[in-house]
Amino acid sequence: IKKALIIGSGIAGIAASIRLAVKGYQVEVFEANSYPGGKLSQTDIGGYRFDAGPSLFTESHLVDELFILAGKNPRDYFEYQKLEAICQYFWEDGKRLTAWSDIDRFAEEVETKLGEPAKHTREALRQSAYIFQHLAPLFMERSLHRLSTWTSPQALQSYFKMGKLGIFSTMNQANEKRFSNPKLIQLFNRYATYNGSDPYQTPATLNIIPHLEFGRGAYFPKKGMHDITISLFHLSKSLGVKFHFESKVDEILVENGKAVGLSCKGKRFLADIVINNMDMVNAYKTILHAQKQPKRLLKQPKSSSALIFYWGVKKNFPELGLHNILFSDDYKEEFNCIFKKRSIHPDPTVYINVTSTMKPDDAPAGCMNWFTMINVPNNQGQDWDGLVNEARWHVIAKINRMLKTDLESLIEVEETLDPRSIELKTSSAHGALYGNSSNNRFAAFLRHANFSSDIKNLYFCGGSVHPGGGIPLSLMSAKIMCDMV
Ligand code: FAD
Incomplete structure (x- = not known):
């Protein structure tokens, strides 16, 4: 029986473990954290539950496919519903708009609210x-x-x-x-x-x-985004995959041009194939440091990062849905700040994700769990403490203006995630959310391949390799990779 070792239990690492187990491999996953899922995890703060990272779920069939591959009915293990209203949009001048999933209804809404012909x-x-x-x-x-x-x-x-x-x-x-x-x-x-x-x-x-x-549809998992991780993690374990938590891999072992295993906590683990789910830039700096470095690929500009305030808010705001956008008045300058000045615009676009609108037990009665996020540059050593303090003030002022409230007095619990902590928790280079950015037309060709052309039996999956970041593409990377094995 052939053996596969996977480094990282991000969503692509878990998906790969399922696919390889179904192929008949004996699979072990090594994860630095004490929990599975990487960016797709959750956090509980004083009676409020928050999905820690991703909030938008598309291409749900890619998750179902993994259950089907394992001979199970996905609906027995993982439930989700299609969103009728995808997003609530707010502008500073008081205009509001609902993006309905029904295209005709959305086009009519746009014509009525913004005067742009539905066609x-x-x-x-x-x-x-x-x-x-x-x-x-x-x-x-x-x-x-x-x-x-x-x-x-x-x-x-x-x-x-x-x-x-x-x-x-x-x-x-x-x-x-x-x-x-x-x-x-x-x-x-x-x-x-x-x-x-x-x-x-x-x-x-x-x-x-x-x-x-x-x-193709925007969805919400009935138990929250984190259930994507948990249900697939359970599926993987039911197929016999062994998970080692708090097990940071130190090195991929290479002998005579072949990956033969890995070392972790001073021990050697041998296998027929090794799969890396860790961010590629940091992987080449650490677990592949002794190998030939694909310098051009590693130098590609990274995607933006995020600043997130997890706020427990002791009031119900009926105008908010699951996904809400409070737009900046100067979008061009906002992106100029993120990608050129590498700073944060004083009028940022604010995204508020409120899962308690779909899953009431995510917040105490009469309260809401606000995952409040703005796009920020990735970490290049900026003064983040200063930037975060300033941005918090601007975000609260904007919400107060646009939702006519006094937010500070309503915040019961609070935690913050910034590019530094994203990198610390998930090992994502510079805290970028999606690996390389797609800011030039060659970006798709400059992502790392799903296999190593120098080292035999070494494969890659996750948001920093082809085809790119986000849950659907990360799941696709596992599929493309496993099809090659
Ligand atoms: P990652 O989640 O990057 O996990 C990698 C894992 O490897 C981690 O668990 C890490 O601990 C582990 N690891 C690293 N080094 C080692 C080592 N040496 N040894 C052992 N383990 C190691 N996507 C969407 O589709 N929709 C969204 O709405 C969305 N919003 C996002 C919002 C935020 C704030 C963030 C952070 C991301 C968002 N994304 C979104 C992107 C999405 O989360 C990622 O693209 C996807 O989860 C990446 O999965 P991955 O498999 O690459 O692994």
């Missing part, structure tokens, strides 16, 4: 679906580092459509061309942040993202 919204979402249809099979479902991908029928079809797929303009340019209302341009530009990029730099190809929400 423009419908057309934008049709274009988003078109990009998805042509690029997903090529960039998301296969390795870009195998010749067979480039000679596949899908690839040949896509070559003729490159112009229409938005490679030659930025997301903002494409959205400005399509819409006349600046608020709607802003709303569609926001999708660049779904993989930590800048809409004023990233190619319009990223207009693929709205289709994930509107075309």
Whole structure:
């Protein structure tokens, strides 16, 4: 029986463990933390539960697929519901808008509230679906580092459509061309942040993202986002996978050009294959430090990071849904601050995720659990204590203005997560949320492959390798990787 060792129990590490166990491997997972899930974890603070990182769940079938692979009915183990209202949008001038998952209803809402003809919204979402249809099979479902991908029928079809797929303009340019209302341009530009990029730099190809929400669906797991981790962790264990927690791997063992195992806490563990789920930049600095370094790939600019305030708020705000966006009045300058000045804009776009609107036991009665997040630059040694203090003040002032409240007096419990603590907890280089940014049109080609071309039997999965960051792509990375084994 063949043996596989996995470094990291991020969502891709867990998915890989399930896929390899199903293939008949004996699998062991080594995790530095005392809990599984990496970024996809949770935190309890004084009677409030918070999902610690990801809050938006798309491509739910990728989770179901793992249960099905293991011969189980996903609905017996993991439940989720489709969101009817995807997001509540708020602007400083008092305008509000609900993004309904039903495209016609959303397009009508946009026309009524913002005066932009409904057909423009419908057309934008049709274009988003078109990009998805042509690029997903090529960039998301296969390795870009195998010749067979480039000679596949899908690839040949896509070559003729490159112009229409938005490679030659930025997301903002494409959205400005399509819409006349600046608020709607802003709303569609926001999708660049779904993989930590800048809409004023990233190619319009990223207009693929709205289709994930509107075309394929946005969901909420009934027990919260953390249940994605927990249900898959239990599935993995039921297949015989062994997890070692508080077990930080020191080195991947390589002999005669082959990965033969790993060392952890002074012990050697041997295996037929080794899979790394740890962020690649930090992996090359630590567990692969003695190996040849792919310098160009490691130098690629990283995605943005986040500053999060977990606030227990002792009041109910009926105007808030699960996902809420309080937009900045100067979006361009906000991204200029994040990606060029590497600082935080005084009027940041504030995202408030309130799972207690869906799952009331996440907060005491009459209260709400606010996961309040702003996009910030990744960690380059800025004065974070100063930046966090200042940003907290700006965020509270903005919420007070826009929701007409006095938030400070309502905050019962509070914890903060910033780029430094994200790196500390998950080993993500510079605290970036999604590995490399997609701010240039070559970014997709400059992610690390799912296998090592120098070291045999060494494979990679997770948000810092192909096809990229976010839960769906991390799950895809595990699938692409396991298909190669
Ligand atoms: P990670 O979660 O990065 O975990 C890696 C694991 O490896 C960690 O547990 C770490 O402890 C372990 N490890 C590292 N080094 C070692 C070592 N030497 N030995 C042993 N173990 C080690 N995605 C979405 O789809 N939707 C969202 O709404 C969303 N929002 C986000 C918000 C925030 C604040 C954050 C932080 C991320 C968000 N993401 C979102 C991105 C998503 O969380 C990640 O892309 C995804 O979870 C990455 O999974 P991964 O498999 O790469 O592993």
